[in-house]
Amino acid sequence: MNSTPTPRPPGPPxxxxxxxxxxxxxxxxxxxxxKGETFTxxxxxxVTVEAGQFCSIVGPTGCxxxxxxxxxxxxxxxSAGSVKVGGNLVEGITNGVSYxxxxxxxxxxxxxxxxxxxxxxxxxxxxxxATDLARDWLRRVGLAGFEDRFPHQLSGGMRKRVAMxxxxxxxxxxxxxDEPFGALDVQTxxxxxxxxxxxxxxLRPSVLFITHDLDEAVALxxxxxxxxxxxxxxxxxxxxxxxxxxxxxxxxxxEERFLELxxxxxxxxxxxxxxxxxVSAGAA
Amino acid sequence: MTTLTHSETRKGEKPVEPESAAKNAGRIKARRRSxxxxxxxxxxxxxxxxxxxxxxxEGWVDKFFFGQPSEIWDSLVxxxxxxxxxxxxxxxxxxxxxxxxxxxxxxxxxxxxxxxxLGSNKYLSAVVGPYIRIVNSIPRIVxxxxxxxxxxxxxFPKILLAAVLVFFVVFFNAFQGVRxxxxxxxxxxxxxxxxxxxxxxxxxxxxxxTWIIASLHTAFGFAIIGALVAEVLGAQKGxxxxxxxxxxxxxxxxxxxxxxxxxxxxxxxxxxINLLEHRxxxxxxxxxxEAQAI
Numbered sequence: 001m002n003s004t005p006t007p008r009p010p011g012p013p014x015x016x017x018x019x020x021x022x023x024x025x026x027x028x029x030x031x032x033x034x035k036g037e038t039f040t041x042x043x044x045x046x047v048t049v050e051a052g053q054f055c056s057i058v059g060p061t062g063c064x065x066x067x068x069x070x071x072x073x074x075x076x077x078x079s080a081g082s083v084k085v086g087g088n089l090v091e092g093i094t095n096g097v098s099y100x101x102x103x104x105x106x107x108x109x110x111x112x113x114x115x116x117x118x119x120x121x122x123x124x125x126x127x128x129x130a131t132d133l134a135r136d137w138l139r140r141v142g143l144a145g146f147e148d149r150f151p152h153q154l155s156g157g158m159r160k161r162v163a164m165x166x167x168x169x170x171x172x173x174x175x176x177x178d179e180p181f182g183a184l185d186v187q188t189x190x191x192x193x194x195x196x197x198x199x200x201x202x203l204r205p206s207v208l209f210i211t212h213d214l215d216e217a218v219a220l221x222x223x224x225x226x227x228x229x230x231x232x233x234x235x236x237x238x239x240x241x242x243x244x245x246x247x248x249x250x251x252x253x254x255e256e257r258f259l260e261l262x263x264x265x266x267x268x269x270x271x272x273x274x275x276x277x278x279v280s281a282g283a284a
Numbered sequence: 285m286t287t288l289t290h291s292e293t294r295k296g297e298k299p300v301e302p303e304s305a306a307k308n309a310g311r312i313k314a315r316r317r318s319x320x321x322x323x324x325x326x327x328x329x330x331x332x333x334x335x336x337x338x339x340x341x342e343g344w345v346d347k348f349f350f351g352q353p354s355e356i357w358d359s360l361v362x363x364x365x366x367x368x369x370x371x372x373x374x375x376x377x378x379x380x381x382x383x384x385x386x387x388x389x390x391x392x393x394x395x396x397x398x399x400x401x402l403g404s405n406k407y408l409s410a411v412v413g414p415y416i417r418i419v420n421s422i423p424r425i426v427x428x429x430x431x432x433x434x435x436x437x438x439x440f441p442k443i444l445l446a447a448v449l450v451f452f453v454v455f456f457n458a459f460q461g462v463r464x465x466x467x468x469x470x471x472x473x474x475x476x477x478x479x480x481x482x483x484x485x486x487x488x489x490x491x492x493x494t495w496i497i498a499s500l501h502t503a504f505g506f507a508i509i510g511a512l513v514a515e516v517l518g519a520q521k522g523x524x525x526x527x528x529x530x531x532x533x534x535x536x537x538x539x540x541x542x543x544x545x546x547x548x549x550x551x552x553x554x555x556x557i558n559l560l561e562h563r564x565x566x567x568x569x570x571x572x573x574e575a576q577a578i
Contacts, residue, residue: 075474094475109490109567152568
C-alpha cells in the first residue's frame with residue numbers, strides 16, 4: 001500500500017485537494033427540550049483549524065463536542081456566533097465535508113463497494129466512474145477482494161476501513177470525526193490510527209477529531225482543544241510540535257516530548273473530568 | 285465438543301481423521317434430529333385428526349355440529365367435482381383470491397406511503413397520530429356492513445374491507461421502520477450532499493423495508509379474513525358465500541372444507557412472500573437460531 005500514483009478517475013470536487021481553514025467564533029448552541037426549557041450545549045466556543053491541520057477536541061462526556069461538529073458540518077444552525085469554512089460563512093450543508101462516527105454509519109443493505117460508492121453517486125458521478133473510484137479506494141484501505149461482502153460479514157476493523165474509504169473518497173476539504181475509533185479494541189485502534197494518519201498525509205484535509213483518549217489526541221494531532229464540562233466552552237488549546245510524519249502511533253507514545261505534552265494536557269483536562277463526573281453522579 | 289477434538293488431534297498427531305470423524309458424527313446427529321422432528325409432526329397430526337374421527341364415530345362428540353374428517357374429505361371432493369350452487373369451486377376461489385389480493389395490494393400501498401410520510405414528518409405524525417390510534421381501536425370488521433350497504437354485493441366492498449384490515453398492520457410497521465432509521469446514517473448522507481429525495485430513496489425506505497416485509501406475512505392473513513368476512517356478510521360469489529350457505533344448511537363439513545382450501549391458499553401466498561423476503565433482504569445476517577440446530 002505505497003502511494004504509487006495510480007491513474008485515478010477525475011474526482012468530483014475539482015480543486016479540493018487543499019484542506020479548508022475552519023474558523024469557529026463565539027459559537028453558542030441552545031436546544032429546546034420537549035418541555036420548552038432551553039438547554040445550552042456549548043457556550044461561546046472559538047476554535048480555529050488551519051487549512052490541512054489535524055485538530056482534536058477533548059473534553060468530558062456531554063460537553064458538546066459532537067454539537068460543535070454538527071455546527072461545522074451545517075447539519076445544525078448555531079444559536080449565536082458563526083462558523084466559517086475557507087472564509088465562507090456556513091449556511092446549510094457545508095461543501096466538501098465528510099463525517100465519520102463511532103458507530104460505523106454503513107448501509108447494512110449495500111455491499112462494501114456500494115457503501116463506498118455512495119459519496120460520488122450522491123454528487124452525480126456516473127456509475128462506472130464511481131465504481132472505479134470505489135474499487136481504487138478499497139484497494140487503498142486494504143480491502144481489495146471484499147467488494148461484494150455485506151457490512152455484517154466484516155470485522156469491526158474492516159468496517160472502519162470501509163467507513164474511512166467512504167469518508168475520504170470524495171476528497172473532502174474537511175473531515176469531521178466523532179470518536180471514530182472509540183468502539184475498537186486497542187490493537188485494532190492503533191492500526192486504524194496509523195492508517196488514518198497515512199491517508200491524511202496523502203490528502204491533507206482539515207480534520208476535527210473528537211476523542212476521549214488523550215494519547216490518541218496527542219499522537220495524531222497538530223492541535224488539541226480542551227473543552228470544559230457542560231455547557232462546553234474552550235478551556236485550553238495546545239499545539240503539538242511532534243515532528244511529522246509521526247510514524248508508528250504506538251512507538252511515539254514512549255517519546256519524552258509526547259509524555260511531557262500529554263502530562264500538561266492531562267493537568268488541564270483532569271479538573272473538567274472530575275467536575276463532569278461529580279455532576280453526573282449527583283444527578284443519578 | 286470442539287475441545288475434545290483439539291486434544292485428540294494433538295495426542296494422536298493425525299489431524300485429518302478425528303476432524304472428519306467429528307464432522308460425520310455431527311452430520312448424523314443433525315439427520316437424526318430432523319428425522320425425530322418429522323416423526324413428531326406426523327404423530328401429532330395423526331393423533332389430532334384420528335382422535336377427531338374416532339370421537340365422532342363413537343358418538344362422544346356430535347358430528348352434526350363438529351363435522352368429521354372423513355366427511356370433510358368427502359365434501360372437499362364434492363366441492364371440486366360437482367361444484368356449488370354458485371358455480372364451480374375454482375370460480376368462487378378465484379373471486380375470493382382476487383378480492384384478497386387486490387385488497388392486500390391496496391392496503392399495503394397506502395400503508396407504506398402513509399407510514400413513511402408520517403414517520404418522516406414529526407409535525408404530521410403528532411397531529412394525525414391520535415386519530416389513527418382511535419381508528420385502530422374501533423372494530424374495523426364492522427365496516428364491512430357499511431361497505432356492502434354503500435357499494436353493493438360486488439367485488440369492490442370486499443377489496444375495501446381487506447385493504448382496511450391490511451392497511452393498519454402495514455402502516456404501523458412502516459411508521460416504526462422509518463422511526464428506527466439510523467440517524468448517523470441520515471446525517472452522513474446529508475453531509476455528502478443528498479437531497480431529501482435521495483435520503484428517502486437511499487436510507488429511509490430501504491431501512492424501513494425490513495419492518496414492512498415482516499408485516500406482510502400477517503397482512504396477507506388479514507386480507508383473506510377481510511375478503512371472507514365481507515363475503516359472509518353479503519355476496520354473489522366466493523368462498524365466504526359457500527361458508528354462509530353451509531352454515532344455513534347445518535353443514536359443518538363444507539365449512540371445514542372451505543377452511544382447508546383457504547389455508548392452502550394462504551400457505552401458498554406465504555411462501556411467495558417468503559421468497560420476496562429472501563430476495564429483498566439477502567443482506568441481512570443469517571438467523572442465529574438456524575445455526576444452533578446442529
